[in-house]
Amino acid sequence: MTEYGRGPGSEPWHPEDPLFGDVGWEGQQAQPGQQSSYGGQPQHYPEQPQQPQQYGDWGHGQQADYGQAQQQYQVYDEQGNPQYPDQQQWADQQQYADQSHQQYAGQEQQYQQGGWDGTGVPGQVPYVADPVDPYGQQAAAYGEQQPDFYGTPEAYPPPEPPSRRRTEPEPEKTDWDPGPDQGEHAFFAGGGDDDDEADDEPDGRGRGDRRGKGGKGKGKDKGGKERKRRNGCACLVVVMVFGGGLATVGYFGYQFYQNRFGTAPDYAGDGTGSVSVSIPKGAGGYTIGQELKKQGVVKSVDAFVAAQSQNPDGKKIQAGVFLLKKEMSAASAVKLMLDPKSQDNLIVPTGWRNSKIYAAIDKKLQVSDGTTKAIAKKDYKSFGLPSWANSNKDIKDPLEGFLYPGTYGAAKGMNPETVLKQMVAQASDKYGAIDLEAKAKALNLEDPLQVITVASLVQAEGKTHDDFRKMAEVVYNRLKTTNTETNRYLQFDSTFNYLKGQSNIRISESEINSNKDPYNTYTQKGLPPGPIDNPGDEALAAALNPTHDGWIYFVATDGENKTEFAKTYAEFQALKEKFNDSSGN
Structure with a gap:
């Protein structure tokens, strides 16, 4: 051993031990004849039985730092009587050594980094750890000063021996997850077969152990991998999605069957009442069916299209205004539309002047004479005329030449403006097709x-x-x-x-x-x-x-x-x- 270490032949600590410097066990000033801890040799007391010591014994008290007095720890028994170091067991010394090893480690780093501590005293070199020393990682340099962790004896109980200590792992950091006692239903707490299996683990740890460590109901399978707990909410979502998917498939399947093989909804009979329906030029069966359904004539577009295709003359239905009935069967609607008597149209021959057309509209709509002419004179600018129309200030009628000849829907109850706009739109289309x-x-x-x-x-x-x-x-x-x-x-x-x-x-x-x-x-x-x-x-x-x-x-x-x-x-x-x-x- 080194000069300052105490090997197997060293004696237990004693109040008069020179290692305590100028201060005695009871805090008395040392006698002049006593040696200082610097340069002196350790004294041996043959009458005292020697016990093996380890390097960590330096942590049993505080040493004077460059001439400063040291304060030694005072140890008491259960009745409050003071106990001296020579009466302590080896286990107690190991306890103090364990408590102070962290302080030595910090000071060791200070000496290693500083070299000289600023007072002219070179830093001490720590002892090399003994391979068999259980506290080989502790700093045990001579001259280090440690704080008094037990300055007040009754402040803390004596620490537990290292052999009995059990290092607790830090809990996992997880998001907050309330259990059943915090308002979460037991079903959503994840209880299930996984937890039951976890309770039977060989090491005796069950679900409570995992929860105590911050886990969220995760166990491990036989291969050591984490096993996720069942989540009741996820199960519910899966059920809802699966159920919704089945409902969607069923709905579209039914629609497909109805479209392919089912009979389209249809009314029965010839209908009641009266309704005027205007069919635009170029409208096909589907467009006609949409207009009839909109006006309440037929029950479905598909029914009308089917009836039109089954009638040999179904494709001969022309554009115009038809006087039909409400809630007719599709076959009856097709038959009536093919009858000229049902058509309620205004036919404008080529070469007619506007004055003659106005009179015809008044008669068709059953309005007083001159009504249509007055509307034309007043509102002609809103009828959609081309920009080049009315280029001459002497024009007598702005709409002359723009009420294009053809067949137009006109029936009682309609507004003359509606009929006139149809004609102007037709003229604009015709003229617009020509440069x-x-x-x-x-x-x-x-x-x-x-x-x-x-x-x-x-x-x-x-x-x-x-x-x-x-x-x-x-x-x-x-x-x-x-x-x-x-x-x-x-x-x-x-x-x-x-x-x-x-x-x-x-x-x-x-x-x-x-x-x-x-x-x-x-x-x-x-x-x-x-x-x-x-x-x-x-x-x-x-x-x-x-x-x-x-x-x-x-x-x-x-x-x-x-x-x-x-x-x-x-x-x-x-x-x-x-x-x-x-x-x-």
Whole structure:
């Protein structure tokens, strides 16, 4: 051993032991004859029985730090009598050594790092751990000072010997999980077979041991892996999801069966009451069925589609307004829609003026005369006219030429505005399909409205479809600046009749020549301010593609349906005499 260590031959501690420096056991000042702990040799007392010591005995008291007095621990028995070190057992010394090993470790690090402690005294080198020393990791350097953990004897009971100590593992950190005593139902606490098995573990630890260590009901299987506890909430969710999935599959399965093999819901009988249903142009069976179901005529769309397909004439149902009944069987609805008597439509022929169309709508809707005309004059801007419409301030009717000929739904109870909007929408679609601006430039016209105006003149003056293209050429030839035959005057009776609101083929020259209205083409050069009727498809096509044969004159020689054309004024005079002969003039 080293100079400061006490080997197997060392004696037990004694109040007069020089290792305690200048202070005795009872706190008395040491006698001058006693040796200091520095440089002295340990004294032996033969009369005292020697006991084996270990290096850890230095932790049994406090040593003076560079000349400072030491305070030794005082030990008492159960009756409160003081006990001296030589009366203590080896186990007690080991207890104090165990209590102080941490302090030695901290000071050992200080000496290792500092080298010199700032007072000129070199740091002490710790003893090397003995291989058989159970406290080999403790610092046991000479000169270290330890705090007095037992300064007050009755403050703490003597520590338990190391051999009896049991290190408790730190509890696992888990999220807070209330048990049944904190308001959690036992079912959701995870009790089950896993816990029962955990109670029978060989080491005697059961569910309570695991919970005491902070676990959340996890055990370990035979392979040592953690076994998750059953969660009642998760089971409930699984059941709900599984049940919902079965319900969904069942519902769609039923729907699939009904669509494939089931009979569509349908009413029975011919129905009751009366309802007006409007079917748009181009609507198929499914669209018609949707509208009928919406109006309460049929019970399901599928029933109507099936009935239409089973009727040989089912595909002949046309667009329009139908007077039907409520809650009809699908077969009865199809049959009634094929009957012309059920159709409640307004048919607008080609060439009708707006004034005639307004009167027809009033009659169809069973409203007072003039109602539709007043609405048209007041609200025409909200009907969806093209931006190029009404380009002339002298136009008499803004909707003229835009109530496109066709078949429209119109029945009692409907608003005239609704019917008019259908017609304007049809005209906008027709005109929108043609690049009228480009066509107008190609035909030397000012704007698209003039194209429609030419078409309305062709529609009014032409008697047959074969006349339309020739009539269009007559218009364009008379509008030319090189026209020396009529000097750019159209001289159409139809325009004069329009401004008069009449249809007279016999007009006196004095009446015509005295009228200076912009629509009178006998007194005003060029085209009238706007269309004079509503042209159809053929008249519009002719205005866009006239003939180029040089026609500049025409005469209705029979006064009714036969129109003949001429290229010169002389030819025209011959045709005029023919007309006079046929009419008896």
